[in-house]
Amino acid sequence: MKQSKFIIRENTAVADHVYRLVLDGDTSEMKRGGQFVDLAIHGFFLRRPIAAQKWDSESMILFYKVVGNGTDVLSRMQAGESLDILTGLGNGFNASACKGKALVVCGGLGASPAFTLVKELLLCGHDVTVVLGFNKYDDMILADEYRLLGAEVHIATLDGSAGTKGFVTDVIASLENDFDYFYTCGPKVMMKAVCNSLDIPGEASLEERMGCGCGICYGCTCHTTKGAKRICADGPVFKKEEIIW
Numbered sequence: 627m628k629q630s631k632f633i634i635r636e637n638t639a640v641a642d643h644v645y646r647l648v649l650d651g652d653t654s655e656m657k658r659g660g661q662f663v664d665l666a667i668h669g670f671f672l673r674r675p676i677a678a679q680k681w682d683s684e685s686m687i688l689f690y691k692v693v694g695n696g697t698d699v700l701s702r703m704q705a706g707e708s709l710d711i712l713t714g715l716g717n718g719f720n721a722s723a724c725k726g727k728a729l730v731v732c733g734g735l736g737a738s739p740a741f742t743l744v745k746e747l748l749l750c751g752h753d754v755t756v757v758l759g760f761n762k763y764d765d766m767i768l769a770d771e772y773r774l775l776g777a778e779v780h781i782a783t784l785d786g787s788a789g790t791k792g793f794v795t796d797v798i799a800s801l802e803n804d805f806d807y808f809y810t811c812g813p814k815v816m817m818k819a820v821c822n823s824l825d826i827p828g829e830a831s832l833e834e835r836m837g838c839g840c841g842i843c844y845g846c847t848c849h850t851t852k853g854a855k856r857i858c859a860d861g862p863v864f865k866k867e868e869i870i871w
């Protein structure tokens with residue numbers, strides 16, 4: 627983990643209440659897709675955890691949704707302003723757990739943390755199918771970016787305004803069932819349905835309200851089949867069989 631100052635390069639609305647934040651700074655602690663950073667936002671005692679979509683040696687990109695006061699203040703910040711950020715938090719997805727064809731299932735903002743994972747899987751030579759679920763077309767993010775990476779992309783929207791009308795599980799049921807491993811990230815109810823519908827091994831990225839964000843306060847503890855675990859430090863990614871929904 628590293629605490630450092632980042633300068634905002636871009637902070638732009640890209641979907642309904644969703645912003646793309648491009649930050650310049652030291653990303654040396656970022657190692658795996660699915661890791662997150664913890665942003666200090668002026669006026670708030672607790673930092674706000676946000677997953678990284680991707681990064682290079684001197685910049686990173688986050689996608690965030692305005693859901694409350696902290697993210698609202700963040701959405702009003704301008705290029706040139708600075709943010710104090712803890713980087714390199716959490717374990718991230720384990721790309722090497724996949725030995726064959728990968729299925730990556732994301733809901734809403736969950737499309738962001740899975741992006742670097744998909745890039746890693748494709749670089750390792752795996753076939754990757756990505757299923758992205760949104761409430762509506764206006765919520766859709768990153769579909770074209772996933773296609774440009776080289777993944778096979780399927781979309782589900784609840785109102786049918788893009789792709790299949792329905793849930794990600796409806797899309798999964800329509801695919802040939804030849805996957806070896808799955809990864810999922812998004813709303814808890816969606817990830818539970820995905821885990822229950824697939825009889826292959828996989829992993830899911832959990833979320834919880836966080837205090838310290840780095841393993842000290844135990845505020846994010848959840849019960850797993852392997853005992854109590856801190857989502858920030860032992861996760862946020864857990865194997866399917868460890869998760870008690």
Ligand SMILES: Cc1cc2nc3c(=O)[nH]c(=O)nc-3n(C[C@H](O)[C@H](O)[C@H](O)COP(=O)(O)OP(=O)(O)OC[C@H]3O[C@@H](n4cnc5c(N)ncnc54)[C@H](O)[C@@H]3O)c2cc1C
Pocket residue numbers: 662674675676677678689690691692693694695696697698716735738739832833834835836862
């Ligand atoms: C590991 C991790 C990665 C995350 N990655 C992203 C991301 O990539 N993009 C993104 O938009 N958001 C992400 N989140 C959620 C994000 O941290 C919260 O939306 C944010 O902290 C809300 O701050 P706020 O001050 O705007 O809202 P608050 O005023 O604090 O809360 C507003 C509402 O959001 C709910 N909420 C707040 N924090 C969380 C949380 N951690 N988990 C679930 N519900 C929460 C509250 O219960 C409340 O209903 C992530 C959370 C975790 C734990």
Ligand code: FES
Pocket residue numbers: 835836837838839840841842843844845846847856857858859
């Ligand atoms: S938020 Fe403090 S231990 Fe996880």
